[in-house]
Amino acid sequence: MSVLMGSKRSEVLPFQAMEVLNAANRLEQRGEHVLHMEVGQPGSPLxxxxxxxxxxxxxxxxxxxxEAHGIPALKKSISGYYQQTFGLEVPESRIFATTGSSAGFNLAFLAGFDHGDRVAITSPGYPAYRNIIEVLGLECVEIEVGPETRWSLTPEILERVHRETQLKGVLVASPANPTGTMMSPDALKGLVEACDELGILFISDEIYHGLAYEMKEETALRFTQNSIVVNSFSKYYCMTGWRIGWMVLPEALVRPVERIAQSLYISPPELAQVTASAAFEAVEDYEKIKANYAANRRVLLDHLPKLGFDVVPVDGALYVYAGVSKLTNDSLGFCQxxxxxxxxxxxxxVDFDLSRGHQYMRFSFAGDQADIKLAVERLEHWLS
Structure with a gap:
């Protein structure tokens, strides 16, 4: 009798952040007090x-x-957000509500590319990018970035890679996960314009917008009408479990995305859409939550270097990406x-960088401030 096997496309690497979360949850089920710094999940309620x-x-x-593309009230609120935050007129017709940003990436890749097309991402980067690209039958081209470019992709690097292997798309996040680094408006403009010149579809992951500490974030929509922007209510708006996000699409991709979404998702959850449309009215509350993140960030930046960690600049998002070479050459075993x-x-x-990740680890500072301080105390005791 033949043995049932999974598909080749299912043979992606596990998402280590979720593997750690599973192990942490098992400890909690045994009654242990676990301090969660593994996932970028806001600790504050709505x-x-x-x-x-x-x-x-x-x-x-x-x-x-x-409607597959979202209720009118939500799309109107999102359009208003771009007007208020960036001074940009974004037509509601180009806005598409999604079942979290994860669905947004699925739809972007499915509507924007054909089987076998090459899509570039940066390394280190969010591991689900790589996995989704490969599961959908596209070719993932990982471009290593480092401190010499502040962990960001540049037009020069992109053009070099494009000459070597013709790219159809590139996905960039600013603020980035796991590094927390951001591109300046000029740097983002240069990269977006390079993509337009080269005929590369630019996908801008803006899910950490609102969570910037060292500079103001910018949207790719200011520089082109040809990019796909993916955003989410999970991070700044503390709606991780509600599974609601949005896209801003080029006009040519609105109907293709709608056709695919109708079959894959039917529509985002109605309750989540209604709730998300009200989130834009609570900016004062969200800024207080952000101030807590900023304080947590400061605690880690002040203490981790004293414990032997080398920290990467943290402009935004919810993470400190830290080098561990002074402590170990095996970050996976070290974290375990x-x-x-x-x-x-x-x-x-190793979740974020297959070649250099053994030298780094990521700390999330999205939780309660008391827990962040207690985690530092535990690590000081453990490493002393």
Whole structure:
């Protein structure tokens, strides 16, 4: 009798942040107190005024399908966000609500590329990019970046890679995961314009917009009408479990994305859409939450170097990406040992960089400030 096997496309590497989360959860089930610094999940609940909108809508007793591209109220709110934040007129017709940013990336890759097309990402980078690209039958081209370019892709590097292997697309995040580094407006403009000149579809991951500490973030929409922008309510807006995000699409891709989304997702969850449309009204509450992240970031930047970690500049997002070469040459084993002996959960760099990740690890500072300080105390004791 033949043995049932999974498909070749399912043979992607595991998402180590989630593997660590699973191990941490097992420790908690045994009654241990685990400090979670492995996933970029905001520790704060929804602001009361946003939660009340969800509660009131839920009490209506009816939740159903919506338009595949999202309810009008949400799209109007998102359009207003671009006007208020960036001074840009973004037509509601180009805005597409998604089931989290994950669905946004699926739709971007499916609508923007054909089987076998090459899509570039930076390394280190979010591992799900690589996995989604490969699962969908595209070729992932990883471009190493480092401190010489502040961990960012430059037009010169992109053009060199494009000459060597013709690219159809490139995906860039600013602020970035795992490094937290950001591109200046001029740097982003140069990269976007290079993509337009080379005929490369630019996908801008802007899910950490709102979470900038050293400079103001910029959107790719300022520089081109040809890019796909992916954003999410998971990070700044603390709606991780609601699974709601959005895209801004070139006009030519609106209908293709809609056709694909109708079959893959039908529509994003109605309750999440209604709640997300109200989140833009709670900026004052969200800025208080962001101030907590900033304080947590400061704690890690002040203490990790004293413990032997080399930290990468943290302009935004929710992470410190730290070199561990002074402590170990195996970040995976180091993180596993740290979790077992200190109950501090972090993510090994091999999740984000297949060639150099053994020298790095990622700390999330999205949690409670008391937990961040306690984690530092545990690590000081453990490493002393």
């Amino acid at each position: 602001p009361d005024q946003v939660l009340r909108v969800a509660q009131d809508y839920l009490s209506s007793g009816r939740l159903g399908y919506t 040992k740290m979790l077992a002996e200190t109950h501090v959960a972090t993510t090994p760099g």
